[in-house]
Amino acid sequence: MFYHYIGLKDELAFIPFDEPLFDLYYIYGTLLLENDDFSKAEKYLLKALRINLVSSKTILSLADIYKSKTRTYNRFFLYNVDALRFAYKNEDITRSYRNFGFFYVEENQLDIAAAFYDFSLNFNFNKQALGELEYLKSHGINTQMERKEAERIIESKNIQIGVNPFILDTLKFISADLENRKYYRGALYFYRILYDLTKDNLILAKINSIQNRI
DSSP: OHHHHTOOSSOOOOOOTTOOHHHHHHHHHHHHHHTTOHHHHHHHHHHHHHHOTTOHHHHHHHHHHHHHHOSSOHHHHHHHHHHHHHOOSHHHHHHHHHHHHHHHHHTTOHHHHHHHHHHHTTTOOOHHHHHHHHHHHHTTOOOOOOHHHHHHHHHHTTOOOSSOHHHHHHHHHHHHHHHHTTOHHHHHHHHHHHHHHHOOHHHHHHHHHHHHHO
């Protein structure tokens, strides 16, 4: 994903496994964010992002800073676009869509916001999204819609629908390659991520087959 979307202009520096700098910067940044120290949180989260430019959880934490400390939400919006593009966990995908819902509430486009909150529930059940949908319903907004209608609305805003296809294709390639080379534990790890994203019964069958071989 890094090479596909970011690429290299200079030499790539490798961090030893016994120096978990990304984790330290990310954890410290999120702790600062939870304590509303936005300036220092941004500093350390940006350090984490420099190490892993495609970390959706880091990008979403940065989005939370701009959700809280700015009068306009342009940067908040753009961070969520990037987070959704790189996300390979349901909790990050649904968080991105909830954030878009918040953005359109602030823009007073409540019908658009409802589509994002409703669509987010396809990836992870979340009480916050349900609460926002109840709020919108109390303002006369239709909050029950077919998935295709929600997708139409999201697409009209030029925002990605569901999981990035590049991520799904990459997961399929890596999983199959590891399985073919009989690296079963590695294959199992990536097949499980793929199943969480797709709920594909064929992938589940692969997982069960590999588990029986280990």
